[in-house]
Amino acid sequence: QQQVKQSPQSLIVQKGGISIINCAYENTAFDYFPWYQQFPGKGPALLIAIRPDVSEKKEGRFTISFNKSAKQFSLHIMDSQPGDSATYFCAASEGSNYQLIWGAGTKLIIKP
Amino acid sequence: DADVTQTPRNRITKTGKRIMLECSQTKGHDRMYWYRQDPGLGLRLIYYSFDVKDINKGEISDGYSVSRQAQAKFSLSLESAIPNQTALYFCATRGKGPGNQPQHFGDGTRLSIL
Numbered sequence: 593q594q595q596v597k598q599s600p601q602s603l604i605v606q607k608g609g610i611s612i613i614n615c616a617y618e619n620t621a622f623d624y625f626p627w628y629q630q631f632p633g634k635g636p637a638l639l640i641a642i643r644p645d646v647s648e649k650k651e652g653r654f655t656i657s658f659n660k661s662a663k664q665f666s667l668h669i670m671d672s673q674p675g676d677s678a679t680y681f682c683a684a685s686e687g688s689n690y691q692l693i694w695g696a697g698t699k700l701i702i703k704p
Numbered sequence: 705d706a707d708v709t710q711t712p713r714n715r716i717t718k719t720g721k722r723i724m725l726e727c728s729q730t731k732g733h734d735r736m737y738w739y740r741q742d743p744g745l746g747l748r749l750i751y752y753s754f755d756v757k758d759i760n761k762g763e764i765s766d767g768y769s770v771s772r773q774a775q776a777k778f779s780l781s782l783e784s785a786i787p788n789q790t791a792l793y794f795c796a797t798r799g800k801g802p803g804n805q806p807q808h809f810g811d812g813t814r815l816s817i818l
Contacts, residue, residue, distance in 0.1 A: 601744065624804060635794050635809025681746060692807065694746040
């Protein structure tokens with residue numbers, strides 16, 4: 593009930609392509625869905641987040657798509673660049689708990 | 705200077721040793737967290753603290769203890785280290801407010817137990 597399942601585990605995309613990472617959850621009480629980006633040797637940092645009252649949120653080249661009925665959300669990176677190469681984590685939290693439940697992570701490599 | 709500082713950055717030690725990982729922050733946040741990261745498992749919460757007098761167990765607290773010495777300092781101890789505690793450990797902070805406050809992470813401590 594608490595899990596957040598993330599796929600794929602790793603992803604290789606050509607420069608300029610679209611990177612797509614997917615997450616699924618079971619707990620319908622989750623109401624906050626952030627994505628974090630982690631570079632080697634660094635801690636994760638918040639990239640973009642969404643609440644379930646909207647179906648999409650866009651910030652620059654990064655977009656979250658949210659499907660409440662399917663209990664899925666995804667990160668799309670448009671015009672992927674080598675500098676986007678990193679590990680991406682989805683997460684979810686419920687109400688005033690604010691404890692993040694994390695996906696397993698996706699290692700993204702953008703080939704020049 | 706980093707807002708969330710973890711020391712040491714790397715540590716190699718032997719089974720059975722006591723180890724302390726330290727975290728300090730200059731963000732003025734009340735909430736602090738300790739996570740461990742393992743390949744393919746994401747981040748798992750070990751302990752968290754909402755203030756100096758409030759310490760809570762997370763998902764995987766067995767074999768670990770913590771101390772919140774001050775608002776700015778939160779340390780993680782392994783009383784008797786074992787090899788399966790080899791991992792990357794992260795400290796994070798979060799300010800008060802609604803759930804969309806981000807967590808701010810240190811750069812991690814890579815711990816190897818032989």
